[in-house]
Amino acid sequence: MGSQVSAKTNDKEQQLKKASKMAMVRALLPIVGLVVIFLLFNVLTDFRMMGNMSLAFSQVYVTMIAAMGVFFIMTMGGLDFSQGSILGIASIVVCILSKHGIAIAILGGIASGVIIGAINGYFYVYRKIKSFISESLRTKVLIPKSSELSLLINAKRCKCLHVL
Numbered sequence: 001m002g003s004q005v006s007a008k009t010n011d012k013e014q015q016l017k018k019a020s021k022m023a024m025v026r027a028l029l030p031i032v033g034l035v036v037i038f039l040l041f042n043v044l045t046d047f048r049m050m051g052n053m054s055l056a057f058s059q060v061y062v063t064m065i066a067a068m069g070v071f072f073i074m075t076m077g078g079l080d081f082s083q084g085s086i087l088g089i090a091s092i093v094v095c096i097l098s099k100h101g102i103a104i105a106i107l108g109g110i111a112s113g114v115i116i117g118a119i120n121g122y123f124y125v126y127r128k129i130k131s132f133i134s135e136s137l138r139t140k141v142l143i144p145k146s147s148e149l150s151l152l153i154n155a156k157r158c159k160c161l162h163v164l
Helices: 002-044 052-075 083-098 102-125 131-157
Strands: none
Touching: 052 083, 083 102
């Protein structure tokens, strides 16, 4: 009887060790894949990719900041579809205010994002509208309107308003 218990215990220990090894492989596999792809493309492009890293990072910083915001929202159990529209509207505000100075443009972009975020928060907290429902409704309104607004602004700046 004692030998059966020790055999079962040893068998369970072996299964746990195997499961923990598999969990570690699953955790490290994406990182290893990223490193392999990075090295492969460096070799295939004669290491020109290393010189372009600053350019690549300068083009994705807005997306990285937006991804951080989505990360925080999802870790709190929410779901946000209007973030792209808010980012688009804030970018339009920055473009409009950029002729008055970069500091005013940045503050205006931040202020517009804060105002729209406060409106979203108001509906979620005080009106008790679930995040998914309110986001989908606002997304159906915000995305088309921000696209139309950016098209209108760009058309006016390019002096091609006759197209509209």
